[in-house]
Amino acid sequence: MITSNETIVIGTITRTHGRQGELQCVMQNSCWEDADPTFLILQIDNILVPFRVTDWRGKGADSIVFQLAGIDSEEKALSLVGSEARMLKKDTCQAEDTEGEELLTWQDLIGCQVLAEDETSLGALVAVDESTLNTLGTTDRGSLVPLHEELILRLDLENKILQLNIPSNL
Numbered sequence: 690m691i692t693s694n695e696t697i698v699i700g701t702i703t704r705t706h707g708r709q710g711e712l713q714c715v716m717q718n719s720c721w722e723d724a725d726p727t728f729l730i731l732q733i734d735n736i737l738v739p740f741r742v743t744d745w746r747g748k749g750a751d752s753i754v755f756q757l758a759g760i761d762s763e764e765k766a767l768s769l770v771g772s773e774a775r776m777l778k779k780d781t782c783q784a785e786d787t788e789g790e791e792l793l794t795w796q797d798l799i800g801c802q803v804l805a806e807d808e809t810s811l812g813a814l815v816a817v818d819e820s821t822l823n824t825l826g827t828t829d830r831g832s833l834v835p836l837h838e839e840l841i842l843r844l845d846l847e848n849k850i851l852q853l854n855i856p857s858n859l
Contacts, residue, residue: 691730691737691739691777692737693737693775695777695778695779696730696737696776696778696782697718697775697776697778697796697811698717698718698773698774698775698796699714699716699717699718699774699775699776699781700714700715700716700717700718700753701714701715701738701771701772701773701774702714702731702769702770702771702772702774703715703752703770704769704770704850705763705766705767705770706754706766706795707763708759708808709756709762709763710759710761710762710763710765710766711732711754711755711756711766712754712769712770713748713752713754713755714729714752714753714754714755714768714774714825715752716751716753716820717749717750717818717819717820718794718795718796718819718820718846720788724725726742726745726776726777726780726781727741727742727756727777728740728742728776728777728780729742729757729774729775729776730774730775730776730777730836731769731772731773731774731775732772732773732803733769733772733827737775740757740758740759740760740769741758741759742755742756742757742758743756743758744756744794744800745758750821760837761832770848772833773840780802784828793835795817795819795826795836796817796823798814798826798836798844798851799814799815799816799817800813800814801813801814801844801846801849801850801851802814802849802850802851803826803828803832803834803851803852803853804843804850804851804852804853805852805853805855805856805857806842806852806853806854806855806856806857807857808852809857809858811828811830811832811834812828812829812830812831813828813829814827814828814831814851815827815828815829816836817836822855823835824837833856835853835854835855836853839854840853840854840855841853841854842854
């Protein structure tokens with residue numbers, strides 16, 4: 690069974706493409722750019738379901754068209770539209786580095802308590818938007834916070850705390 694810790698969200702299936710069961714996925718981050726995916730994992734009814742990728746190609750700057758094994762008609766593909774798309778970390782830029790430490794993405798920090806530079810809580814990180822060059826996080830209090838490596842003052846994964854060098858009045 691595949692767990693969410695083994696995967697990374699790459700995008701959302703937005704529509705079918707053609708009549709042969711192809712699916713268009715709008716990408717949320719760049720981890721797919723150097724990927725060689727064997728499986729595309731779709732979240733269906735809160736269950737991670739792997740589909741073997743038989744073919745894929747880029748479409749525009751932020752979309753990929755996937756052909757999945759067993760999905761050979763527009764009707765079958767239509768049932769998957771709206772699904773969250775994931776890939777195994779080992780198939781993406783999230784593979785372990787040479788020292789054996791797992792690389793983190795902004796998506797991995799969802800659930801962390803975000804603190805401003807003065808340690809004021811801005812809320813828990815609930816979403817990350819990596820669709821532009823300026824990565825933004827959204828907290829459960831509705832605050833938008835800029836996310837960049839250079840802004841990190843403290844990252845405590847054990848206690849789920851992310852302190853950023855940003856003012857508390859965002």
